[in-house]
Amino acid sequence: MGRETRAMQDDDATNPAVLWLLDGEALWSRKAGEAAKACADCHGDARSSMKGAAARYPGFYSAKEKIINLDQRVNLCRIERQQAPAFAYESRELLALSAYIGRQSRGMPIDIKADETTKPFLDAGRAAFNRRQGQLNLACSQCHDDNWGKSLAGNPIPQAHPTGYPIYRLEWQGLGSLQRRLRNCFIGVRAEPYAYGAPEFVNLEFYLMWRARGMKLETPAVRP
Amino acid sequence: MNGPGRKARVVVHLPQQARRGEIIEIRTLAGHDMETGFRRTQFGELIPRDIITRFACSYNGVEVFRAELHPAIAANPLITFSTVASESGTLEFRWSGDNGYAATHSAQISVV
Structure with a gap:
């Protein structure tokens, strides 16, 4: 990555993904689904509750005995907790939420552990x-x-x-x-x-x- | 992505405070696909042009910067410019474009 690209990335005034982060922040506290629950109703403030979360994904999902990524984790919450339809892969909403959750782990080391299960x-x-x-x-x-x-x-x-x-x-x-x-x-x-x-x-x-x-x-x- | 009902997102960065006569940098980012009008779908149909065509900034009612945007400008245009901090007040930012696109933002600056 070039110096200019890195400068663009590290500055919130020039990183265009900030536009998605704003959408993600809005979605985080918007009630959805038949349960009429927002992400924030269970998880509270993402800035503290989601700190480090993205650094641990993809991770093992014991109920299905497989590995899931962060997008899939978000959609599991959508379906099971909010009782709402899953977001399509690459949809603006799913990318915005994953980026917003990921942003809370910025600067933290990637923490994927391999064990007997995984x-x-x-x-x-x-x-x-x-x-x-x-x-x-x-x-x-x-x-x-x-x-x-x-x-x-x-x-x-x-x-x-x-x-x-x-x-x-x-x-x-x-x-x-x-x-x-x-x-x-x-x-x-x-x-x-x-x-x-x-x-x-x-x-x-x-x-x-x-x-x-x-x-x-x-x-x-x-x-x- | 800029479909009806989706809120126009803009992000503006400028110093909240400046000394009188100081040159300040203003950075603006507007969320927009900037569809050029030259691309075609996989069925060969032309995708109609949908771009921001105009951006303007006024400082206490006086226009200090204006830009015309054209199809070759990338999505989510980032416009950076500078002006002289002359007095405390309000900066108004206005984007407008095809299909009735309009976005506004205002920011305060205090000049000491």
Whole structure:
């Protein structure tokens, strides 16, 4: 990331994701669903209750015995607690809430722990990262482990640490999730991307966040 | 994303206090898709233009900055400009554009 992009990201006056944070803040205290409850009715002030939460996602959801990401966690609350329909993936509302929750953990180290329960999911994510796929027959690791720092079509290849999602990507002219970014890479190697929310995607997200453990969360980040 | 009923979001940053004669920086961010009018859907239909066309700032009723915006300007336009802090008062910001888009914001400054 260039110096200018970082400056844009770190300044609330210039980071365009601030527009989504304002929406997220409004949604946090808006009552919704048949239960007529707002996020704030259970969780109180997000600035204290959500501090560090995003640094622990994706995480293990014991009731379904699988890994879920933050978007899915928000939608579980929507369905179970608010009794409201789930937000669509990549909808403005879901991105706004995830960005607002993520913002409360900005600067905190990513805290994904692998244990006996989560190991199968981590292994599945690692296998996906190292698996060659698509018409170009490339694995994630071939760019992001073996060749990071070099150029791909004029752009530097990063180490694939998802420290700032959802991100405002200048190319997108808007906010997007890690899964949207992963779809870009899948399409880039001419592979069929998984559907939004697919367990394969979530496991890969889980592995990537575990791989970035200890790095500071930058949500909502700005990327070129 | 700018569909009917969605509140126009704007964010303005400027110093709350300044010395008389000081040059102050004002940064404004407006949430808008800035649809160029040149793009097509996957079925080949032209997506109509929907952009902010005009931005103006007045300082105690006197216009101090104005910009005309065109289709090549990115989404969520960030406009930064400076003016001289002459007296305490109100700065009014006004954006307007296609499909009746209008947003306003006002901010106070105290000049000592």
